[in-house]
Amino acid sequence: MSDRPAIDPAWGLATTALQAHLQPDAATGAIQPGIAMSVNHLFTPGEAAFSAQGVDDLAQLPYLYARWGNPTVRQLEQRLAALEGAEDALATATGVAAVAAVCFGLLRAGDHVLLSDVCYAGAQELVRTLLPDFGVAVSAVNLSDLEAVRAAMRPATRLVHAETPCNPLLRLTDLRALADIAHAQGALLSVDSTLATPVFSRPLDHGADLVLHSLTKFINGHGDALGGAVIGPRALIARLRARAGVYLGATLSAHNAWLILRGIDTLDVRLRRAAESAGQIARFLQQHPAVRAVTWPGLPDHPQHALAQRQMPGFGAVLTFQVHAPGPQVAQRLARHLRVAHYAFSLGHQRSLVVWLGTDEMLTSSYPLQGAALADYRRFAGDGVFRLSVGLEDPADLIADLDQALRASDDLPPHPNHTDDPAP
Template sequence: MPADSLLSRSVSRPLGEATLTLNAGLAHDPLTRAIAPNIAMSVNNAFTPGEGGFSADGVADLTSLPFLYAGWTNPTVRQLELRIAALEHTDDALATASGTAAAAAVFFSLLKAGDHLILSDVCYAGIHELARKMLPDFGVEVSTVNLSRMDDVVAAIRPNTRLIHAESPCNPLLRLTDLTALGAITRARGILLAVDSTFATPVATCPIDLGADLVIHSLTKFMNGHGDAMGGCVAGPKALVERIRSRAGVYLGATLSAQNAWLIMRGLDTLVVRMRAMSASAHTVATYLQAHPAVSGVIYPGLESHPQHALACAQMRLAGALITFQVRNPDAVAMRLAQASSTFDYAFSIGHQRSLAVFLKTQDLLNSSFELSPEQLADYRRYAGDGVFRLSIGLEDPQDLIHDLEQALSA
């Protein structure tokens, strides 16, 4: 019996996003009728000889086969993949052990020696370093471009350009990429467009609807939403995802565990309500910060002061839960947030149900992660100056968050 046949749940009409987060890919247990998804912990599955589905060229469509081995497909992980595909308006999805593993799956499955990758000049550090430091060792050319400037994108395209990797909003600047405009450029030239939409989530933006070919997420962040499980995914057309699955899903070994898939699905149940609540709170906090005399700059897509606010309104249904801001005495503010806040945890990462704060020094990021041209550096500093506080707003009462920020900023 094909893997997907156990996991589909027929509906007679299109479902809303809140319903999809709960029900997409979900099927009651055929024996117990349990409503909650099972955790299929077995690594091995019994099968009948001849059902393996292998060919001389490698592995066939794994999702059309019986479940065989958890390193390739797993019932719990497959439920998660189907739910993500439904949320992102795609045919299929591949779940991986982390967000960086999902990007690696795309890069190493779709690029070969002699190909050219265009990468957002500012994006998640792990993906930036993977592309800049590892792909050239395999003969892949990499260029970094400010993807908010379409003229720069067109100028960077070469005859061997095969893929553009974008991130919107990007980490940590919260700069946006016009995905509709970029998608028109890539489609006209036969170039694939992959968009890391971790910061937006499908509640705010569905990149496939705007012209992307693939959507990447770190499921560790908002999709899981509880800070207790790592995961990643890439979603897109069936043929493209299957190409990635048959290569990276089998040979790179970045398999998502059934336990983590179950935890992430539990988080997805509340994704819509969490994102709506956190986005509303973030807007309240950002408005407060913008008016504070100790704050020299605030970047939040929901504020009219954001350099791309009009694009945010057109491209994002919610402005999101992330804020960056600058102050004149960051070291003192960081210490007070780390030692005296009752609501913010001073920690890396984002998307937790609890609010997180961290100070990101521009020079530290340049030394460890980003290699920017003088023009790219000037644009980075336009958003970030010498460094920014990045707030990931959680589910606390926003007035309590503001109280702690006031203490940190005014002491």
């Protein structure tokens, strides 16, 4: 057996991503973990299970049946917990399953949940559609407006669910302030940190109780596996594992856990490279004649740039831009003319992805906003945005690609600043 530490608090994030809970295989010395595909595990004579009187004894076994636990999935959970500075994690089949685990694992009839009015559409729809059927009251508010949050809290509020930066608006939430409000009322704060990843935000360091991820996005980072996770204190994760993990059955497959672990090996370097490119592209697009507005937390004119600087050690690899011409028309042409970036849904993959998200459609399908909340949505998104998830291509190639495709859309002359060198 190796005497390497499972984890060392002195390690930086890149080392933690590679090393935390990595165990060379005891039989072969293989460094790269194998995949434990078995659904079940032997009872070993002498183990508690042989004298088991009931489920509690079975639960003492490290592995029994893969819906309850699997060695490869467990290694992923430990690596994720280490990256977020947490005690434990529960991996789930998808990011939405992680949201469901929190909702159905923690809430009961009579409770109230407060969620961001612009968090990921799938989370919005899940919470607003399903929870009221189970007797849970739901309010959606702008969690960046702390007065609105205070006003919306109720004695029965058990959970505040935030997302920062949120997809697709890239609006941020002041996590420390939100945690203080939630905790004063005895509520937990869960934060979907999918866009930031632990490279650019560690919500538990700012007072959050639980961190959620769609592992499908940057953490896996290769567009070939769905996955999700809830990360936090041991007792809360144990509750979620016992309720959501076992009963809802949305268990992550060992194969996907292995792929995601391999993605995590390079998380730090991938994210830093993509975010650096995102900054170059954001600044380039700001000067582009076809572009009306660019939103990226690293730009000084992002409405919450000061908060981003305070709360995030980097600004992420997703940006949005608005165009002068009608969005759906530009979308058609980007889909036809892009040669490096891909016109497609999702984000956080190694290849850049761009997609049009029209405001009217988003309001109809996912965000029933009115009044000040609607005005705030339009402040970030206008009539619609192109969401660009920046990948690992050469930034100069992405800039040239976007430039030619945007010019094709409007028959504009070449961008005056466009050279083969990326914008500074």
